[in-house]
Amino acid sequence: MSDPGTDAELRARRASSFGDQASAYARHRPDYPRAALEWGMSGANRPVRDVLDLAAGTGKLTQGLADLGRSVTAVEPDPGMLAELSRRLPDVPALLGKAEDIPLPDESVDAVFVGQALHWFELAPAFxxxxxxxxxxxxxxxxxxHDDESVPWVLEFSRLIRTGVSRGFTEADQPLRAAGFGPFEQDQFAHTHRRTIESLLATVATHSLLLVASDDDRDRRLAEARAYLESVPETGTGEFDYPLVTTVLRARRS
Ligand SMILES: C[S@@+](CC[C@H](N)C(=O)[O-])C[C@H]1O[C@@H](n2cnc3c(N)ncnc32)[C@H](O)[C@@H]1O
Structure with missing residues (x-):
């Protein structure tokens, strides 16, 4: 196994690990449910017209926000991810940039959305x-x-694969606070992603802990997960609905 290095090095490698896999990422990661996006927007006390998708990646969340009729700008630090986003969503303004140095003017948007990425930010400068x-x-x-681990076969699959996909800041011991914002509120939305064993394993392979794992470690974990899925009645034969939960945290700018 390769030396994982220090925690800070591993974190930096994981945060920048997505670009080489941009097209696989775009194909295999799940969307976000419409109700979750609407709940996020309803935290504003002004009409939400202009939206920033920060850490937009290949545009999974961007697409959902545009589908709700909002004028969306995408900001993303990885050129490979941003190129994939522009290929898929050519009409969306797409800017290279980081959460800690957003390339937009003051007071230019009504909502900022962050999909599966807040845990990578330096929180104080980003907020x-x-x-x-x-x-x-x-x-x-x-x-x-994240996986809906209230379903037993999902729990066992997650345990086997252990990709470290972050659940963000929902743990009671890590409440989120940000200067100049009201308190964070949280809600959760169940949804599913239509999958096969092949497509589910392809998704798992785009998670950052596996992207930075050694080839041997990655192959071993994927083989164990495949054997398990083939043995389970819910997933062993063709297509199935993979149970997911979307957690949303929202806070209003004062
Ligand atoms: C798991 S992907 C999520 C992409 C997209 N939001 C989605 O929901 O599919 C995480 C993204 O965060 C980006 N990222 C990492 N560190 C960042 C930072 N400090 N500022 C902005 N984006 C960052 C990565 O380049 C990557 O595209």
Whole structure:
């Protein structure tokens, strides 16, 4: 097994591990449910017209926000991910940039959405920047898709694969606070992703802990997960609905 290095090195490698896999990422990661996006927006006390998708990746969340009729700008630090986003969504303004230095003017958007990425940010400078680009009464909403581990076979699959997909800041011991914002509120939304064993394993292979794992470690974990899925009645024969939960945290700019 390769030396994983220090925690800070591993974190930095994971945060920048997605670009080489941009097209696999776009094909295999799940969307976000419409109800979750609407709940995030309803935290604003102003009409939500202009939306920033921060850490937009290949545009999974961008697409959902555009489908709700919003004018969306995408910001993403990885050129490979951003190129994939522009290929898929050529009409969306797409800018290279980081959460800690957002390339937008002051008070230029009504909502900032962050899909599956807030845990990569340096939180204090990122929230200062998010507050700067939000209009008063605007909202920041952070979303994470994760496996619905209340379903026994999903729990066992997650245990086997252990990709470390972050659930964000929902743990009671890690409440989220941000200067210049009201308190964070949380809600959860169940949904599913139509899958086969092949497509589910392809998704898992785009999670950052596996992207930075050694080839041997990655192959071993994927082989164990495949054997398990083939043995389970719910997943062993063709297509199935993979149970997911989307957690949303939202806070209003004061
Ligand atoms: C798991 S992907 C999520 C992409 C997209 N939001 C989605 O929901 O599919 C995480 C993204 O965060 C980006 N990222 C990592 N660190 C970042 C930072 N400091 N500022 C902005 N984006 C960052 C990565 O480049 C990657 O595209």
């Amino acid at each position: 200062a920047q998010i507050r700067r680009v939000l209009r008063p009464g605007g909202v920041v909403a952070a979303l994470w898709n």
